[in-house]
Amino acid sequence: MTMKRSWLALLLCLAMPAIMLGGCAGKHEDPAQVAKRAEIHFQLGVDAINRGNLPKAFDELLTAEKLDPKRADIQAMLGYAWMLRGDMDKAETWFKRAVRHHPDSSIWTNYGVLMLRMKKPKRAEEYFRKALADPRYAHPDIAYIDLGDALLMQGRFNEAIAAYRQARAINPLQEFSRLKEADAYLRYDRPAYARALYETILRDKPGYRPALEVLIALLRKEGDMAEVRARLEEFKKRTSNPLDKAWASDELRKMDEAK
DSSP states (O other), X not given: OHHHHHHHHHHHHHHSOGGGHHHHHTOOOOHHHHHHHHHHXXXXXXXXXXXXXXXXXXXXHHHHHHHOTTOHHHHHHHHHHHHHHTOHHHHHHHHHHHTTXXXXXXXXXXXXXXXXHTTOHHHHHHXXXXXXXXXXXXXXXXXXXXXXXXXXXXXXXXXXHHHHHHHHHHOTTOOHHHHHHHHHHHHTTOHHHHHHHHHHHHHHOTTOXXXXXXXXXXXXXXXXXXXHHHHHHHHHHHOOOHHHHHHHHHHHXXXXXXX
């Protein structure tokens, strides 16, 4: 009877999936190999997010987190995935887990973005400032733009403008901070400042459509249709993007039809 039980135990052990054999053999998987597998699943999850495949992203990221439950970046990416999914409460749950494990600045920034979406600008400001406190942070311009949004949501207009300008000073190659600053002028009923800034952007980058779209909306509101036409024709000449050329042509056609 004892021999039968021994053979039965051996057969059960052999029938288990390969991932569980360590328990039968009395061995544990090499931690380095576990960490390597977690990293592979993490990267697959990030790639799935970038491709817009959230179900695949969750599958890979949850597997990665199970393999390495103390990695803040995995937990934060799960928080980001839930934010994309639209469940802010679950997103916050994962970000709370992430910040318990020595998060880097990018995690604080993403957590702050979540707080903005949840209309909690004071907490967002706190997290953006945590990100900016690290001089090694590779993208402080992004955190300053987000900080500007948090300050503006609190009605702290001058501080928000200063944050947007700091982002521009750090990274003058990006235009998003100047667009944010111009939008802040519009929100605070300062259209002349906004128009001047959009015109400045277009002097620097004549083919920059995001600035032109808002500028021509302002010009139309002012009734300056001759300037709208001139701007569109100039843009059409300057841009090398065929879709942007088609957009400008369509806007000019609409103007002709409206006469």
